[in-house]
Amino acid sequence: MSNRTPAVSPLTRRQFSGALAAAPWLASAAFSAQAATAAVGQAAPDFSAVDTAGKTHRLSDYKGKLVVLEWTNPGCPFVRKHYSGNMQSLQKEFTARGVVWLAVNSTEAGSGDYLAPAKLAGWMAEKQGQPSATLMDESGQVGQLYGAKTTPHMYIISPQGQLLYAGGIDSIPSARVDDIKTATNYVRQGLTQALGGKPLSVASSRAYGCSVKYKDAA
Amino acid sequence: MDFKRPLFAALTATFLIAFGAMPTVAVAQNTPLNLPGKSSRGAAASVVTTDQVRAELLAWAPEGVEPGKPVWVGLALTHQPEWHTYWKNSGDSGLPTQLDWQLPAGIDAGEIAWPTPKKIPIGTLANYGYEKTVLLPVPLTVAPSFAGNQLEVKLKAAWLVCRKECIPQEGEFALSIPVRSSTAASSQLFQDTFAATPKPLAAGASQVEVGGGKSIKISLAGLPAALQGKTLALYPETGSVIEPAAAWQQAWQGAVWTAEVPLSGQRSESPASMPLVVALENVAYRIDAPVKGSWPAPAAAAVVPPALEAALRANAATGAAPVQAGGTPPVGLLAALLGALLGGLVLNLMPCVFPVLAIKVVGFVQVKDAATRLTTGLAYTVGVVLSFLALGALLLGLRAAGEQLGWGFQLQNPAVVALMAALFTLLGLNLAGLFEFGNILPGRLAGWQAKNPTVNAFLSGVLATAIASPCTAPFMGASLGYAVGLPALQALSVFAAIGVGMAIPYLAASAIPAVARVLPRPGPWMLTFKQLMAFPMFATVAWLVWVLGQQSGVDGAGALLALLVLMALVIWAFTLRGTARTLLAAFSITLGALGLWAVGPNITRPVAVASAAPAAGGWQAWEPGRVDQLAAQGQSVFVDFTAAWCVTCQYNKKTTLANAAVLADMQAKNVALLRADWTRRDPAVTAALAQLGRNGVPVYVIYKPGRAPVVLSEILSVDDVRAELAKL
Numbered sequence: 001m002s003n004r005t006p007a008v009s010p011l012t013r014r015q016f017s018g019a020l021a022a023a024p025w026l027a028s029a030a031f032s033a034q035a036a037t038a039a040v041g042q043a044a045p046d047f048s049a050v051d052t053a054g055k056t057h058r059l060s061d062y063k064g065k066l067v068v069l070e071w072t073n074p075g076c077p078f079v080r081k082h083y084s085g086n087m088q089s090l091q092k093e094f095t096a097r098g099v100v101w102l103a104v105n106s107t108e109a110g111s112g113d114y115l116a117p118a119k120l121a122g123w124m125a126e127k128q129g130q131p132s133a134t135l136m137d138e139s140g141q142v143g144q145l146y147g148a149k150t151t152p153h154m155y156i157i158s159p160q161g162q163l164l165y166a167g168g169i170d171s172i173p174s175a176r177v178d179d180i181k182t183a184t185n186y187v188r189q190g191l192t193q194a195l196g197g198k199p200l201s202v203a204s205s206r207a208y209g210c211s212v213k214y215k216d217a218a
Numbered sequence: 219m220d221f222k223r224p225l226f227a228a229l230t231a232t233f234l235i236a237f238g239a240m241p242t243v244a245v246a247q248n249t250p251l252n253l254p255g256k257s258s259r260g261a262a263a264s265v266v267t268t269d270q271v272r273a274e275l276l277a278w279a280p281e282g283v284e285p286g287k288p289v290w291v292g293l294a295l296t297h298q299p300e301w302h303t304y305w306k307n308s309g310d311s312g313l314p315t316q317l318d319w320q321l322p323a324g325i326d327a328g329e330i331a332w333p334t335p336k337k338i339p340i341g342t343l344a345n346y347g348y349e350k351t352v353l354l355p356v357p358l359t360v361a362p363s364f365a366g367n368q369l370e371v372k373l374k375a376a377w378l379v380c381r382k383e384c385i386p387q388e389g390e391f392a393l394s395i396p397v398r399s400s401t402a403a404s405s406q407l408f409q410d411t412f413a414a415t416p417k418p419l420a421a422g423a424s425q426v427e428v429g430g431g432k433s434i435k436i437s438l439a440g441l442p443a444a445l446q447g448k449t450l451a452l453y454p455e456t457g458s459v460i461e462p463a464a465a466w467q468q469a470w471q472g473a474v475w476t477a478e479v480p481l482s483g484q485r486s487e488s489p490a491s492m493p494l495v496v497a498l499e500n501v502a503y504r505i506d507a508p509v510k511g512s513w514p515a516p517a518a519a520a521v522v523p524p525a526l527e528a529a530l531r532a533n534a535a536t537g538a539a540p541v542q543a544g545g546t547p548p549v550g551l552l553a554a555l556l557g558a559l560l561g562g563l564v565l566n567l568m569p570c571v572f573p574v575l576a577i578k579v580v581g582f583v584q585v586k587d588a589a590t591r592l593t594t595g596l597a598y599t600v601g602v603v604l605s606f607l608a609l610g611a612l613l614l615g616l617r618a619a620g621e622q623l624g625w626g627f628q629l630q631n632p633a634v635v636a637l638m639a640a641l642f643t644l645l646g647l648n649l650a651g652l653f654e655f656g657n658i659l660p661g662r663l664a665g666w667q668a669k670n671p672t673v674n675a676f677l678s679g680v681l682a683t684a685i686a687s688p689c690t691a692p693f694m695g696a697s698l699g700y701a702v703g704l705p706a707l708q709a710l711s712v713f714a715a716i717g718v719g720m721a722i723p724y725l726a727a728s729a730i731p732a733v734a735r736v737l738p739r740p741g742p743w744m745l746t747f748k749q750l751m752a753f754p755m756f757a758t759v760a761w762l763v764w765v766l767g768q769q770s771g772v773d774g775a776g777a778l779l780a781l782l783v784l785m786a787l788v789i790w791a792f793t794l795r796g797t798a799r800t801l802l803a804a805f806s807i808t809l810g811a812l813g814l815w816a817v818g819p820n821i822t823r824p825v826a827v828a829s830a831a832p833a834a835g836g837w838q839a840w841e842p843g844r845v846d847q848l849a850a851q852g853q854s855v856f857v858d859f860t861a862a863w864c865v866t867c868q869y870n871k872k873t874t875l876a877n878a879a880v881l882a883d884m885q886a887k888n889v890a891l892l893r894a895d896w897t898r899r900d901p902a903v904t905a906a907l908a909q910l911g912r913n914g915v916p917v918y919v920i921y922k923p924g925r926a927p928v929v930l931s932e933i934l935s936v937d938d939v940r941a942e943l944a945k946l
Contacts, residue, residue: 039483060618061705064908077386113383140342147483149310149343159908166484167458173313175378175386197846204486206458210384211311214341 038146038155040204044163047142049104049135052121057133059157062100066194068187069155070103070131071148071212074123075113077175078209079151083127086180087152087169091130094191103131106143108215114138140214150209154187156194165190167205174208266389270379271303272296275371275391276353278408279401283369285360290408291327291393292355293317293375295348300381302347305335307457309345313378313386315354320372324364328357333414334495334502335453337462340382344463346453347380353411369395416495416504423474426492428511434460436477438496438505446470448498452477455493455504458486481514488513551708554700555715562719565686588731594675595728601679603717609683610713614706629863630899632769632822636778638684639762643782644789646755649748652786653793679721686720698913768862768897770823777817784810836881840894842902849923854889854946859907859917861896867916870934877936883943889920922946 038044044067048058059067070087072079079087091101103124107114115123117136124134137143146155146166156165170183190200264275274294281287295303295315304312319327332354335346358369373391378384395401423439436452447470454460460479468477475496493506629635647653701712759782767775788810791802838844840857848855858875860867874880884891896903896915907913910929918930920942931938 058705063617064702075383077384111382144342159905167486174316174376175313176376176388197843204458204484206486207311208313209311210380211340211343211345211382213382214343216341 038163038166040163040166042163044155044157044161045145046161047145049137049142051133051135052117052124053133054117055133057102057135059161063161064159066094066099066159066191067157068094068099068101068191069146069148069157070101071143071151071153072103072105072134073107073113073151073210073213074115074120075107075111075213076151076210081175081177082152082169082180083129084177084180086185088127088129090185090187093188095130095132097191097195099191099195101131103129103134104137104142104148105134106137106140106148107213108140109138110215111213113213138215140212143212143214148207148212150207151212152209153207153212156187156190156200158194164194164200165203166207167202168207168209171205173206264373264391264393266375266391268379268385268387270298270301270381270385271377271387273375273377273389273391275373275375275393276404276407277371277393277395277401278355278404279369279395280405282399282401283358283360283364283395283397285362285364287360289358289360289369289395290355291319291358291371291373291395292353292404292408292411293373293391294351294353294404294407295377296351297349297379300349301379302338302345302349302381303352303377303379305346305348305453306330306332307346307453307455308378309337309347309457309462310343311340312345312347312380312384315375315377317354317356318374318376319356320374321358322364322366322370324361325369326359326361328359330354330356331412331415333411334416334497334500337451337453339463342463345380346462353407355408355411355415367397369397371395414500414502416497416502419503419505421491421506421508424505424507426494426507426509428509428513431481431514432483433466433478433480436475436479436494436507437471438475438494438507439473440505441473441475441496441503443473445475445496445498445501445503446473450475450496450498452479453495453497454479455495456487456489458482458484459489459492485513551704551711554704554712558698558701558712558715559719559722562716563722565716565720566723590671591728594671595725597672597675598679598682598728599718599721599725601676602683602721603679603714605680605683606713606717606720607710610701610710611706614702614709617702629765629861630769630897632766632774632898635762635766635769635863636781636821639759639766639778639782640785641681641684642755642759642762643785646752646759647786647789649752649755651745651749653789682720683717700911702908702913762863765863765897766821770821773817773820774823777820780817781810781813781821784813836885837891837893840892840903840906842906844892845921848890849921852923854887854923855892855921856884856889857892857894857917857919857921859894859896859903859912859915859919861915863897864915866932870916870918870932874934874936874939880936880939880943883940887943887946889943889946920946 044059046059048056050056074080074083095101105115105120120134120136124131135142142148146153148155150168152169154165154167154169155163158164165186167186169187170180170185172179172183184202186202186205189202193200266273272295274296276292276294278290278292279287283289293315297303304314306314308314315330317327317330321327333348333352335348338345338347338349371391371393373393374388375391376386376388378386419440423437425437427435427437429435450468452466452468459482460466461482464480466477466479468475470476489509491506491508493504495502495504497503629638698712698716701709704712763775763778766778784806787806788803791799791806794802837858840859845855845857858867858871860871862868894903894906896907904913907915907917910917910919910927912929916932916934918932918934918939920928920930922928928942930942
């Protein structure tokens with residue numbers, strides 16, 4: 001029925017049979033080591049982080065789903081620009097379409113912008129934000145892993161765990177709410193294209209905003 | 219100008235400095251103060267002051283406003299200590315200051331002549347910007363048509379001022395420049411700024427070399443001799459190409475300055491030339507260096523793997539989450555567990571599990587006392603559950619390693635199919651009475667096995683699982699699709715639930731004495747029954763040979779049959795005694811080995827066209843994107859996700875999907891029929907299944923443009939399909 005040649009290379013089949021023959025407790029050895037830093041078109045590095053409710057999330061938990069990573073910091077005017085409604089509507093629209101949306105706050109605990117988990121959750125609730133989870137990353141490890149530089153800084157990860165998009169939320173770098181209307185929203189465009197099976201016309205852009213308030217490198 | 223200060227203070231005092239999301243908007247207008255006779259005092263100024271910045275609109279027109287004469291305006295920003303604003307490439311974060319001019323007819327503003335910035339490190343990041351005082355000068359071009367005594371300049375400026383925190387601010391400025399007299403009060407600032415602005419140099423032999431690596435090699439030729447041997451600062455005007463904060467190398471090679479600078483991992487620009495500014499203290503030069511070589515493959519090209527593309531296209535018709543027409547929707551872990559339990563139970567009735575049923579019935583009758591029966595029941599349960607866990611762990615492990623696999627994945631491998639065929643042949647020959655395991659296995663092992671019915675029961679559980687696994691029973695499809703997306707522990711609990719479900723009937727039977735009483739007493743009938751049960755075994759072999767035929771063609775299937783015959787010969791030889799046994803065993807083993815060497819590889823050799831059946835009855839091959847294409851033409855699509863090794867699939871295909879009424883309805887509704895074949899591993903099909911929340915076959919989906927895809931029940935009834943079609 002299918003006239004496509006099966007894409008099974010002899011090597012993978014041999015590994016496959018080998019793994020099959022091996023006792024299942026060896027299967028954990030098949031978990032591959034992850035690459036160091038995120039790059040578009042490459043495997044998105046796995047991470048685990050605790051959300052504002054204390055629940056641990058691993059990126060690998062969401063294999064099979066499109067995942068959005070949104071770097072956030074309520075103290076940043078650019079974040080607040082987009083939380084005037086733009087970010088919430090994106091979150092709502094795409095989580096309803098099965099996309100997993102993880103807001104990540106990499107602000108160090110010593111920063112003036114730092115919000116404790118409960119306060120951050122409170123802010124998100126007050127803004128009626130609807131991410132799937134809001135993750136705490138005080139150590140900045142997740143942020144450094146993804147090379148997140150600004151708030152907001154947006155990433156789209158494919159169901160196969162590849163980084164599809166890294167960059168700004170839209171095409172007009174400004175702090176003006178009015179510019180949202182006229183800007184091309186790269187995240188909406190990217191997610192729509194990914195859900196539609198099309199390659200992303202913009203796979204990376206310049207992220208704009210405040211710098212992420214990282215903990216100083218020890 | 220000094221006399222105006224109090225007035226400015228009064229004006230600026232009214233400015234609200236918002237430390238928040240709303241940009242600070244400040245307006246200062248001083249045009250009414252340009253009284254006649256005072257204009258010769260120089261440029262009128264307009265100032266906006268915030269807590270962080272004092273911004274002032276300045277003009278410099280030493281020879282008046284005339285065509286061909288230098289006329290400059292500019293925004294001077296004086297920062298409070300620690301605060302900064304940004305250069306045209308702001309680096310890792312920040313925004314360049316923006317100037318929007320409103321000018322009368324005949325006057326055109328040029329670009330900002332950006333003064334040389336400095337690198338401002340912020341933690342692990344770096345920005346390019348200005349501290350203290352900076353003037354952003356803009357040249358004005360005066361056309362001969364320009365007329366008037368005053369040049370009215372209006373400016374809307376937006377700047378982002380940052381320390382660690384950032385505040386976007388805006389200001390509106392107005393300035394009146396006398397046309398016929400000199401405006402030179404800010405001469406010094408303009409002159410100093412011009413001196414600090416990078417001087418353009420011809421590109422000459424300068425270049426930026428781009429390789430496949432993670433850095434670029436810059437070489438700049440034609441820099442003044444005074445710079446040679448000195449360490450220079452580098453500022454690329456193009457943003458998002460290099461890592462501003464990363465360590466980099468520089469060296470002088472004679473008169474040529476070279477540098478190796480790391481590329482950004484998330485580079486969004488691939489310029490054909492890179493304007494670069496190099497600076498030594500206050501002296502700076504700008505060279506627009508052409509890029510040699512090609513940028514590392516544009517990341518966008520490799521962004522969507524084919525599998526993803528296929529998966530997403532399959533869902534593109536609506537973009538909405540698939541709707542369940544039958545079975546249970548995947549809501550939460552509890553529902554998944556329940557579905558799995560039920561699915562495991564129903565699994566016992568699936569055609570592929572039938573031979574196991576036969577073995578169990580035979581085994582069950584032989585056990586006499588209730589205690590042993592319960593023990594074997596438990597052992598069987600443990601065997602089933604552990605095997606499901608093992609398979610689940612293997613599946614999850616391989617998926618985590620990046621393999622595109624789904625439930626039933628074992629049978630996508632021809633080697634596994636062949637091994638299972640051998641296993642079933644062995645069982646069939648045993649049941650038929652060709653041999654007893656005791657005659658073949660080493661005496662000690664055979665005796666141990668016979669004395670341990672518990673072990674036997676455990677092993678039969680393992681066997682049952684191995685055979686049952688390719689069948690996805692109703693309810694199980696959604697649970698498994700949901701399970702593979704869960705964290706490992708929860709996913710495994712779903713697999714365990716299937717095992718428990720499958721074992722429950724035997725466990726119940728072994729625990730309830732009434733069941734044993736209903737069963738007939740052991741007797742000669744058992745031998746007949748045992749021999750009868752050999753036939754389902756051989757039937758299964760016939761099916762497996764057919765499956766292999768789909769995967770590896772007629773040569774593979776033929777090779778498998780030949781090897782099965784040779785295996786039977788070897789086994790028969792071992793049942794003999796004395797010299798005959800020695801001779802025939804040696805002979806048959808040699809023959810078997812020869813056969814394996816000669817035709818064995820055929821079994822795993824994939825055929826170029828792995829078609830399970832020729833397109834018939836209007837069925838077309840599913841391809842990634844095909845649903846999308848058809849949907850774009852407004853056509854509804856029915857997709858049959860199937861595999862040769864999936865008995866349920868084959869059953870549905872031969873019954874419901876071949877039903878004349880169903881096919882007539884499909885035709886009446888102009889539904890395109892697509893068949894997605896998963897007999898061999900196919901990442902595109904796996905991904906398409908994942909998009910529907912499934913991880914195994916069969917899956918039947920109806921796509922209608924503008925509507926969420928409808929997933930039908932695995933046990934496809936004619937009525938269900940027709941009811942769904944009626945809704946189109």
